[in-house]
Amino acid sequence: MPAKLSPMDALDYLPQPLIIITAGDFENSKQRGGMTAAWVSRVSWNPPLVMVSIAPSRYTLELVEAYKEFAVNIVGERLEEVAYGIFGSKSGKYIDKFSESKVKTKKGEKIKAPVLEDAIVVLECKLTKTCEAGDHILVIGEVVSATKFNNEDPIVFVYGNSAKIKR
Ligand SMILES: Cc1cc2nc3c(=O)[nH]c(=O)nc-3n(C[C@H](O)[C@H](O)[C@H](O)COP(=O)(O)O)c2cc1C
Numbered sequence: 001m002p003a004k005l006s007p008m009d010a011l012d013y014l015p016q017p018l019i020i021i022t023a024g025d026f027e028n029s030k031q032r033g034g035m036t037a038a039w040v041s042r043v044s045w046n047p048p049l050v051m052v053s054i055a056p057s058r059y060t061l062e063l064v065e066a067y068k069e070f071a072v073n074i075v076g077e078r079l080e081e082v083a084y085g086i087f088g089s090k091s092g093k094y095i096d097k098f099s100e101s102k103v104k105t106k107k108g109e110k111i112k113a114p115v116l117e118d119a120i121v122v123l124e125c126k127l128t129k130t131c132e133a134g135d136h137i138l139v140i141g142e143v144v145s146a147t148k149f150n151n152e153d154p155i156v157f158v159y160g161n162s163a164k165i166k167r
Helices: 007-011 061-069 077-084 097-101
Strands: 021-025 030-036 041-045 048-056 067-075 105-107 115-117 120-131 136-148 153-159 161-166
Touching: 021 048, 021 061, 021 077, 021 115, 030 061, 030 097, 030 115, 048 061, 048 067, 048 120, 061 067, 061 120, 061 136, 067 136, 077 153, 077 161, 115 120, 136 153
Parallel strands: none
Antiparallel strands: 021 030, 021 067, 041 048, 048 136, 067 120, 105 115, 120 136, 153 161
């Protein structure tokens, strides 16, 4: 029997990737940051564009807008705990999440931002556009470099359902 759902309840069924967005300057612990994001998608083949939807209050958004670059770190088991923990719950305005979490980090190849060496794949992006979308800002970037670090499966999850779907 079909059941009517509210838009909010229905949206909880959309499968979402577990991603950490990093931005700022790898060399400067006061000017670098990162946050967990699930509202991430590819949006164009040519050029290869990705989109992240970020709430205006996030420190990471400030860094993306200041440096016009960011990295999309695709999370597998190694980074799962820090993605749900420190990168998804604390503000980088007050702490350096990279030293607190002790994640392995290096400077991007084509961007200044830190990239996470325990990610499965990292997409380095140059900001091409931002636009308002309701209560979030869409950040769109062109992938200018990409690195694969390991063979884990990307984590995909559904809100309100603790079971994780794997590739
Ligand atoms: C699983 C998960 C997914 C999240 N997805 C998003 C997202 O897509 N967009 C967003 O703005 N915040 C998202 N957040 C919240 C941010 O990661 C969180 O507010 C973070 O502390 C912001 O850090 P910052 O202020 O240092 O940028 C998510 C958090 C978790 C745990």
